[in-house]
Amino acid sequence: MDEGDGEFGDGGDRNEDQFLHRNEAISAVADEGFLGEEYDDYEDLYNDVNVGEGFLQTLRRNQEEDLGFRTQEEEVEVDKKIDVSAAESTGVSVPGVSGEAKVEKGGDGSVVASRVPARVEGYQDLGFRGNEMASKGSGGGGGGGGGGGIKVELGPSSSSCKMGETRGHIDSNSSVPSQGIGQPQQQQQQHSQVVGSGNVGHDGFGRQGGIGGVGGNVNGIGGSGNASGGASGGGGTILFVGDLHWWTTDAQLEAELTKYGPVKEVKFFDEKASGKSKGYCQVEFYDPASATACKEGMNGHIFNGRPCVVAYASPYSVRRMGEAQVNKNQQMAQTSLSQGRRTVGDAGGRGGGNSIATGGNYQGGDGGRGYGRGNWGRGGAQGVGGRGQVGPMRGRIGGGMGGRGIIGNGGSGFGQGLAATPPLLHPQTMMGQGFDPSYGAQMGRMAGYGGFPAGPTPPFSGILPSFPPVGGVGLPGVAPHVNPAFFGRGMPANGMGMMPTTGVEGHGMGMWSDPSAAAWGSDEHAGRAGESSYGEDAASDHQYGEVSHERGGWSNATKEKERAPEREWSGASDRRYRDDRETMADRDMSREKDIAHAHDWPERRHREDRETVRDRDRDRDRDRHRDRDRERDRDRDRERDRDRYREDRDRYLDHHRYRERESEQDDEWDRGRSRTHSKLRLSQDEDRRSGSRDAEYAKRRRPSE
């Protein structure tokens, strides 16, 4: 993407990510069609990537063999499902297979017939991932199959972390030395082993296939539970076991699992906010045969009166399949809600603990208060679904629900204990969202009931601005046209604040987890304000001369007051946009929590970049933002956040200086820094500031003043 795209300039990754998330949302249902989609996407991505030392050489070699063995390969593939798209994939993947075919045919024709197709399957799966992975897969295949001279190094993967996981997964099964790194001796050994056992090598590549089929293939599995893709992808040791009750214990599961073989690990997926099980887990056997036996034998087994689902998976796809399951359950809850007009609790209990407030609110909304929004009911249902989806963000959602409760109460009767309800609102739920014009209408109506605006303001500890700007309660997914990822207004302002808490874990300083940081993040301002006063009470502060955090505390107090008015002034739509992105990112973050921290790093970095750009775009007053950054910077030790804030601060400082300089430097800066500066210029002159990106981009094109 060229920089001329303005905000989207750096969105090369972002777009991909968005697309990826979109894919995840769809993945539950689609199979082949989805497969093709994703493959196309990645084909562009990896077309010109040169990975590993021997990549190009291998490519050439593989292509040579491709010519020779295409026909042979097709002969062998009798009854195996072959993805057309994958088959048409680069020549790299196929020769890998044919390379094996050649070797195997030399050895033992009959054995080959059964084995190679599986490998083909595996490599086709890999193939759709893109050239790079295909080549690696084929290299691995060549290496493992006694490879006829093919030595492809499964070099350090520059592809997504999925590949990394693939490799990690391969590592975990030591029986197959299919690192893919050319090891002639091992190849030969394996060759003989393979001929003998027929299982080991086969499973190794099958596993790669299973793993390679991460995105599309396994999603197909997730969708159907026992798709043919799963069957043909056999040989993996990792299974997805889902459709469990939240009270089904790991002991119960293991008791059943051990019947199929020794179990290496059972990893349950829980909701971070509550610890409650999400109803699915990742099971890893030592032996792929056990996995296969378990998949066939235990699929549909009744745990606590409910049949489970067992499918092949990779560590990555387990999560997607699980989310698909969660989404499916929520949709079921939603449909029954909108149909039966029942409370969430009745609708299947998926809402769990969240249903209590929801139910109350829903009924309040349903009381026909004439909110003027015909889709309120639907919104309510979506709100439920949204909440479940973002379960980890429970703290915030609870606050949002409290807010809805206010609407319900206010609507149902003025003077009906309105004073009581505001305190229910978690301080972080920002009312001043500029969320939805119709909300404003509702609020306006409530204001008409008398005295309402005055009421709740004090309890919100000064964070809530004057009432009219209050657009609505930050309940995600309430209105269908509002992005479900949209959260309380407290989010964007605290988006940066939240980052530090997420960073905490990375540095061993914090004990608390990331998704809760989303819920806790906006409290930091209150906390910091308090810190300054508490600082004097610190016992050994005087003795040990530690003053730094006091300093931070004081500036925090002032900045907090500054921040509150800032929120008032900011345009509603701007905030909303930023909220949207950040909360979506937060959800991703929480989802990613299960992966090792190593994986978090690139994700977080990327998300920080995104947020950074958005932050820059949205702030009108650079000074205020810069100060806030600086103060935050001072306040926290966490390196990553410090880096990020320093980046921000540097940029803002640059902007500041830039503002003061003459326009002669503008062109240089323009070329060098592009959109940030253009946005800055625009923000200086508020008249010119427009919400439309196109307009901004067009303005940037014009010569600077």
Next chain:
Amino acid sequence: MVNSIVNTYPLSSYTFGTKEPKMEKDTSVADRLARMKVNYMKEGMRTSVEAILLVQEHNHPHILLLQIGNTFCKLPGGRLKPGENEIEGLKRKLSSKLAANSPALQPDWQIGECVAIWWRPNFETIMYPYCPPHITKPKECKKLFLVHLSEREYFAVPKNLKLLAVPLFELYDNVQRYGPVISTIPQQLSRFQFNMINA
């Protein structure tokens, strides 16, 4: 025996000194979790004990926290040895963290009741005040004990740590700064009656 009355003395009635640094065994969260895993394989579920030491200032209870670096606060305490008694283990940990090295100056720790138990279901940093229903093998159990301080004590704080007296109102509802365990201590202590003794 439930003793609901807690005597608290002002900060000034205690003396604070320093001692050699007590470095963290793990340099990162990942290290810590890895070590936890190793220990779990060897010894089973980890039991850790932590102490709530209270002083009073301005007639409000303050809790003594050890601050690492500039932000991270933790309660004094630590992991029990396999088979060790909780009370004895807590006394050992308190002396290790807060008592002077010389045997003459060892405080006589009065360990009160356990006010909270937190569970760690997986090898992660998250803990809950219950063991989630689907977990039969939690990885750690952390018990918080109230400790009754006597009127005069001498505390030697390791050089790399700071000892802070944090008022309860500062902890309350301040999860992002103190975490779920410490920030909910005010709730655990709300049932106690504090006898604020002035110097």
